[in-house]
Amino acid sequence: MGMEIREQVELAGLTTFGVGGPARFFVEVASEEELVAAWQWARYRGMDLFVLGGGSNLLVRDEGFAGLVVKMSVMGVKELGDGLVEVGAGESWDGFVTYCVERRFAGVECLAGIPGSVGGTPVQNVGAYGQEVSETIEGVRVLDRLTGEFLELGKAACRFRYRESLFNTDVPGRYVVTKVRFKLRVDGEPTLKYAELKQRVGESAVSLAEVARLVREIRRGKGMLIVEGDPDCRSAGSFFKNPVVAEELLERIGGDVPHWPAGEGLVKIPAAWLLEHAGFVKGFGTGTVGISSRHTLALVNRGGATFEDVEKLEWEIVAKVWEKFGVGLVREPVVLG
């Protein structure tokens, strides 16, 4: 096999949060053939395999991972006409957004500034500022780790929901995404659904590029853009999902809790509101892990943090919110190890 399998490779530096131990084995794959070879290598040894994208939704445990970490580096952007674009899973997501905006392809402009890889976006159906990636994904090419075969999964088969898909719920880890096909709106109008974004745009007509710029600006203000030297962006983005609860629970939680419909008899409530009203405000914590000074939902590594430190604060928050509101918070980032 042409690729190099390395041993005891530190993973913390390959994640945005920056905690955790090494991978027992590590390999970077630049093609589907290399991916299959890596999969066979691990299978032959009865070893677990984990696919790493940009490491921006990932926390590694302190003891590391005893299997093979496969760093996804399948590249390439291929236009198939009429706004259909096939993109290698290893491409940078934000780079792809810039590409679309430059080509005047609408549909992903509000997702500007989200770190990580293209292949990582279908996994948790990435969303922000009024768009979700599932709105523009037409299909996904995957390696099925059970059979070793490649499959083309259409959008319906991906079973996209809020921060969920086939890939992170039904059969987590079974499918390795190698390519994603997007259907974008050629010369389309930008999506302006999110209140803060609408307000910044005002009444005038605005280009896709301007919307992407404004989104990055808003994100930067919240420490949700990776900026070298910004201590608030050493995070994994939002740490908790916004809980979906039965409507009847609203009163118990508190009459003034903001909420929006989430299916029959259900409402979604902002996890940030729960945290703030349970005492976990911006800047909380004096240790190595705390809450971002600009975004309540982001736990940040203030330097020298371990996974154990993260877990300690996580449990403290989850327990307090449960005690106060009877709502169970669910972690958004993936934990490896």
Ligand SMILES: Cc1cc2nc3c(=O)[nH]c(=O)nc-3n(C[C@H](O)[C@H](O)[C@H](O)COP(=O)(O)OP(=O)(O)OC[C@H]3O[C@@H](n4cnc5c(N)ncnc54)[C@H](O)[C@@H]3O)c2cc1C
């Ligand atoms: C500052 C900051 C802001 C963020 N803002 C947002 C936001 O606004 N909205 C949002 O939804 N998310 C946000 N995130 C979270 C994160 O950026 C996204 O979830 C991103 O899509 C993760 O992609 P990744 O390549 O970094 O995945 P990784 O962190 O490397 O992996 C995450 C999971 O996806 C799996 N995975 C990755 N690539 C593949 C593949 N090719 N095939 C199969 N499985 C794969 C991994 O195995 C793992 O289970 C933010 C994160 C940070 C640090």
